[in-house]
Amino acid sequence: MARERYDVIVVGAGVVGSALAMALAERRLSTLVIDVDLSGRLSSSEKNAGGVRATWWQPVNIALCRASIAYYQSVAREVGFRQKGYLWLYDAETWPKALDHVELQRSLKHPIETLSAREVHARVPEIDRLEGIAGATFSPEDGLINSNLLKNHYRERSRALGAEYLDGVYIYAIRAERDADARLECWHADRPLSDAVLMRMMAQDGPGDAETGHLLNLRAGAIAITGGAWSANVLKLLDLPSFSEPIRRQICVVDNRETNFAAYGMIVDTSGVYFHNEGPHILAGYSPPEEPPGYHFQYDGEQFFQNEIWPRMYARMSCCERMRHVTGWAGLYSVTPDRSAIIGCAAPRVYEAHGFSGRGVMQSYGAAKALAGLIADGRYPESLDASALSRERFADDRLVREELHI
Numbered sequence: 001m002a003r004e005r006y007d008v009i010v011v012g013a014g015v016v017g018s019a020l021a022m023a024l025a026e027r028r029l030s031t032l033v034i035d036v037d038l039s040g041r042l043s044s045s046e047k048n049a050g051g052v053r054a055t056w057w058q059p060v061n062i063a064l065c066r067a068s069i070a071y072y073q074s075v076a077r078e079v080g081f082r083q084k085g086y087l088w089l090y091d092a093e094t095w096p097k098a099l100d101h102v103e104l105q106r107s108l109k110h111p112i113e114t115l116s117a118r119e120v121h122a123r124v125p126e127i128d129r130l131e132g133i134a135g136a137t138f139s140p141e142d143g144l145i146n147s148n149l150l151k152n153h154y155r156e157r158s159r160a161l162g163a164e165y166l167d168g169v170y171i172y173a174i175r176a177e178r179d180a181d182a183r184l185e186c187w188h189a190d191r192p193l194s195d196a197v198l199m200r201m202m203a204q205d206g207p208g209d210a211e212t213g214h215l216l217n218l219r220a221g222a223i224a225i226t227g228g229a230w231s232a233n234v235l236k237l238l239d240l241p242s243f244s245e246p247i248r249r250q251i252c253v254v255d256n257r258e259t260n261f262a263a264y265g266m267i268v269d270t271s272g273v274y275f276h277n278e279g280p281h282i283l284a285g286y287s288p289p290e291e292p293p294g295y296h297f298q299y300d301g302e303q304f305f306q307n308e309i310w311p312r313m314y315a316r317m318s319c320c321e322r323m324r325h326v327t328g329w330a331g332l333y334s335v336t337p338d339r340s341a342i343i344g345c346a347a348p349r350v351y352e353a354h355g356f357s358g359r360g361v362m363q364s365y366g367a368a369k370a371l372a373g374l375i376a377d378g379r380y381p382e383s384l385d386a387s388a389l390s391r392e393r394f395a396d397d398r399l400v401r402e403e404l405h406i
């Protein structure tokens with residue numbers, strides 16, 4: 001049962017919301033996290049490639065990722081963090097841009113090497129078709145993480161510090177004023193929800209008359225919206241634009257009997273396909289530029305593998321000739337116009353951290369520490385100033401354009 005009032009109610013219990021709960025609880029703020037599906041069956045936190053990198057082109061994105069990586073190092077075994085690096089291959093058009101940002105990355109204490117095509121082959125002999133590679137970067141402190149373990153780590157730590165979580169909660173009204181507590185009017189499910197019901201609810205159609213539940217009123221000194229691709233559902237209750245769109249991203253799990261990539265971290269090809277070893281298999285993804293926005297959950301399976309993944313990997317590595325599709329999934333990125341997150345104060349007593357454009361796991365710890373400081377102290381911590389990511393940047397033409405995306 002929820003208590004009558006909290007210091008902060010966090011709306012959205014994915015990896016960012018759970019990280020924020022931990023950061024707020026560390027500051028001794030009474031915190032409640034609510035979600036329509038605490039298990040995260042459709043959550044972007046559960047349906048990603050598990051990459052963690054600070055190899056970006058904007059200082060604020062590098063800083064938030066570096067802070068997160070430092071924390072993941074400290075709990076590496078608990079969250080499955082493996083620092084095997086990112087190898088990023090560039091073509092003739094993107095290589096000069098990458099070189100332009102190397103000194104910035106190094107100035108922010110992000111170690112990064114530059115490689116020629118021949119040096120790429122020497123480091124990863126499986127990459128034996130070098131056509132189109134103008135150069136590459138390798139960032140040894142980047143790596144791979146188990147996103148589910150990370151989310152549960154945040155939850156366990158936050159609960160130990162007093163944070164509470166409430167499942168099956170759908171918000172249908174919010175009142176937030178400068179001089180009074182924020183009030184949330186919610187519907188609380190009486191029983192677990194099916195996948196079909198969740199899809200309907202999370203596509204903005206509401207709980208539906210057929211579902212049994214009861215009304216629930218909550219009150220807090222502040223609310224924080226961390227709903228990822230579903231943050232727009234909450235923001236519209238406050239008449240606030242979300243500035244982001246849900247975009248489907250598909251990932252394939254494939255079997256390759258010719259080789260094993262366990263010695264390497266994430267590899268990103270010039271074609272945009274990215275892949276890494278995943279147990280006995282290879283996990284590979286690609287983001288088609290023509291993918292339309294929307295709450296699309298269908299995985300296209302073998303067809304997606306044959307059309308998008310296999311041709312690109314085989315064109316780069318002859319050892320991929322006999323790759324075969326095993327399984328896969330589709331998840332959602334919450335993508336903003338400049339491909340950077342929205343973090344800050346959205347309205348009186350309303351804070352937000354969403355629109356990470358595929359960077360939620362990578363930045364979850366740093367973003368949560370930053371926003372917790374803003375909520376608790378009225379300002380960002382000196383080392384984690386996320387003011388560049390406020391929603392005001394869209395009106396003021398101060399976009400934080402991040403081009404290095406997959």
